Amino acid sequence: MSAECVIGVDLGGTKVLAGVLDGELNVHNRVYRSVHGLPQGELIEVIVAAVEEVRAAADAEISAVGFGIPCLIDQRTGVATMAVNLPIRDMPFRDVMAERLGLPVHVDNDANMAALAEFRAGAAVGVTDAVVLTIGTGIGGGLILNGRLYRGAIGSGAELGHMVIEVDGPRCQGNCPNHGCLEVLASGTALAREGTRIAGERSDSLLGRALADGRTVNGALVTELAHDGDQAAIDTLALIGRNLGVGIANYLNIFNPDVVVIGGGVIAAGELLMAPAREEAARRALPTMRDHGRIVVASFGPEAGMVGAGALALDELGKTRPEGSVS
Amino acid sequence: MSAECVIGVDLGGTKVLAGVLDGELNVHNRVYRSVHGLPQGELIEVIVAAVEEVRAAADAEISAVGFGIPCLIDQRTGVATMAVNLPIRDMPFRDVMAERLGLPVHVDNDANMAALAEFRAGAAVGVTDAVVLTIGTGIGGGLILNGRLYRGAIGSGAELGHMVIEVDGPRCQGNCPNHGCLEVLASGTALAREGTRIAGERSDSLLGRALADGRTVNGALVTELAHDGDQAAIDTLALIGRNLGVGIANYLNIFNPDVVVIGGGVIAAGELLMAPAREEAARRALPTMRDHGRIVVASFGPEAGMVGAGALALDELGKTRPEGSVS
Structure with a gap:
């Protein structure tokens, strides 16, 4: 392991995943904890404990911690201004974590972190302009523009799922508050909704029979039945x-990117979706x-946010390190 | 006039406008010529003559020329890869102009140039992130991101009118080739189309009577009648x-910009549109x-593209000037 390591943390609505990463973004230790339904105080304790546990397990000094969190963040203050599934809205998350952990802490949106992971070590390596969509229950977005992560004027940019189509x-x-966003028409939630509707209309299909049998039609079920060859699921x-x-x-026309990267749980459907x-x-x-921009599947799966958060911590270390010093 | 000047040229589907600009983007001389329907050879001659005329009229040395043209441009080659209203597709426009004019020539999309004008001297001065929509027959887009013009991977980015809504x-x-783009739903063309439809449905309105009288319902007429108080036009x-x-x-969510600037001919409708x-x-x-991004009217009118093209030429001069030299 190289001398200087960081911890990357991906905080989701139901879990926290923390890992030790070296300067080449290799992951060396991992800790996974459920945070489902925890109130703010307990949530913070579980996150701190997870980070401390992975820090203790590392055989290298930890220089900084990066967090990817499912929130809009005002980067001027480090405060989450919008958080759907976690009780950390309007909380100075960055400062609280820095105080509790005694380490430099950097925080960004989880989808931005997934984009940074793809840019540093995945499907967008070597390009200058990439659009990264992470599709699960919702659709998160991250932008690499002119070779760097684009955050917007106050750090809340790239809500690429909330574009009306x-x-x-x-x-x-x-x-x-919107209607007809990409998120409501192309996310895992949309897959479940449309799968349920189509199952009701086509009762002879495997999908229709699954619904009749009382199974919940969700993205995983539609994907499974589609891989089994069911036309309704396909x-x-x-x-x-x-x-x-x-x-x-839309994103090809807006950005003229080198690459559009599609990741997240929905990508289990592979070419049936792509x-x-x-x-x-x-x-x-x-x-x-169209002729310039490739459309590709993400390199990182469930660890994208953690790896990207580690990359963020490493980037920020690079900025604060005195010029001419050896990394 | 300061010692060093440039020429900014706005080339449209029907006209060319060339002006001499000083380092503070003040316009000192202007030449306006029709290019409507000209074949490629004659078009080039008219453009060259317009630039030479304004150059001769200037009482300062001209260091470079910037062009805003209504085309997608591959900045790697200076070639227009898509040009709707002008016969210059697949032509090495930049190199041809540089050879004919004997000056450094820089070329960019006209809507990008309008955005640069707003950023340097108009409604987006002092911000880091701005979205600029120029609405006429079509909708052109320009992006200022992280304090610089964003062009996309090969220079064809920010086709903000071609976003499906x-x-x-x-x-x-x-x-x-698309359907339901912003351009087809919110441009001057859309205004004429919907105005004609509504005129047909509401024959008692001023708009309806204008149609019945055989007048062409275009954006200018709708705007005029709306300012006169006609409810159908409003x-x-x-x-x-x-x-x-x-x-x-959509652009607020995608970019989290400081400001969205709306310009172009349609803005004559003022608050009736805004x-x-x-x-x-x-x-x-x-x-x-929503709370961060202001939505404002452009500072520049029909000269936005020319001023921005001049700003581009000045920017490029700054890049090539030896470090430490006095501008």
């Missing part, structure tokens, strides 16, 4: 894939952008 | 304004972005 579409989720994934493709076309997405994007994007 | 909406214009502008507001909400746009954006954007 259907002006009178369904009401969006959580704290979003059609559901294609519908969601086409919606995703509309969003990808092929319709690519076709729809190719039909809609301006030719110049 | 209505997945099954009307076919878009020109070379765009409703038409409100409809287009709300569509624009959907696009603004108020509904602001209301719709406020209804739809995430609260953090």
Whole structure:
């Protein structure tokens, strides 16, 4: 292990994952804890304990900690201004963690961290401009522009799931007041909703029978049945894939990126989702952008946020290190 | 006039506007020529003549020329890869102009140049992140991100008008293969189309009578009648304004900008367009972005592209000047 290590932490609505990373972003130790439904005080204790545990297990000195959290963050203050699934809204998360851990702490949106992981060590290595969509229950977004993470004026940018693609579409989720966002039309939630609808319409399909048998139609079930060859499940994934493709076309036109990276749990559907997405994007994007921008699957799976948070901590170390010193 | 000046040129589908600018972006001489319908050879001659005329009129030495052109540009080569209204597609525009003019030439998309003008001397001075929409027959886009113009991986980025907001909406214009783009729902073309439709439905209105009298219902007429108080015309502008507001909400969520600047000919409608746009954006954007991002009218009118092209030429001079030299 190299002399200088950091800890990357991915905090989700239900779990915290902390890992020790070296300067090449190799992960050396991991700790995983449930945080489901915890009130703020207990949540903070569980996070601190997880970080301390992984720190104790590391055989190297830890220089800083990076956090990816599912919140909008005002980077001027380190405060989460919007947090859907965690009780940390309006809390000075960065400062609290720095005080508790006695280490420099850096905090960013979890989807930004996934984008940074892909840029440093994954599907967006070597490019200058990348759009990264992380698709699970919702859709998180991260932007690499001109070779660096783009955060927006106060650090809350790249909410790429909250782009309207259907002006009178369904009401969006959580704290979003909008209608017809990409998130409500191409996320795991959309997959479950459309899968349930299609199951009801096609009772002879495996999907329809699963619904009739009382099973919950969620993204995992639709994906499983589609891989088994069920046409109703395949059609559901294609519908969601086409919606995703509309969003990808928008981002190709807006950013003229080198690459659009699609990650998150929904990607378990593989080409059953990606092929319709690519076709729809190719039909809609301006030719110049379409011909330049590759549409690829993310390199990192569930550890993307943790690896990216570690990369953030390493980046920030680099900025504070005196010029000319050896890393 | 300061010692060092540049020429900014705005090339449109029907006209070329060239001006001499000093280091503070003051415009000192202007030449305006029609280029409507000219074939490529004649078009180049008219542009060269316009630039030479304004250069001869200037009482300062000209160091460089900047062009804003209504094309997608591959900045690696200076070639226009897409040009809707001008016969310069696949032509090495930058190199041809540099050879003909005997000066350093820099070329960028006209909407990018309008954004640069607003950033250097207009409604986006002093911010780090700005989204600039220029709304005329189409919708051009420019992005100032992290305090600099964002161009995309090969220089064709920020086609902000070609973002789908209505997945099954009307076919878009020109070379765009898409449906339901912001451009087809919130441009001057959309204003004319919806104004014609509403005029047909409301024959008692001034707008309806104008149509019955055989007048062409275009953006200028709708705007004029709305300023006269005609409710049908006011409703038409409100409809287009709300569509624009959907696009603004998307850009607030994507970029978390300090400011969204709306310019172009359609802005003659003033608050009759802007108020509904602001209301719709406020209804739809995430609260953090909504509360930070101002929505304002552009400072520059028809000269935005020329001023921005001059700013581009000045920026590029700054890059090539030896370090420590006095500007």
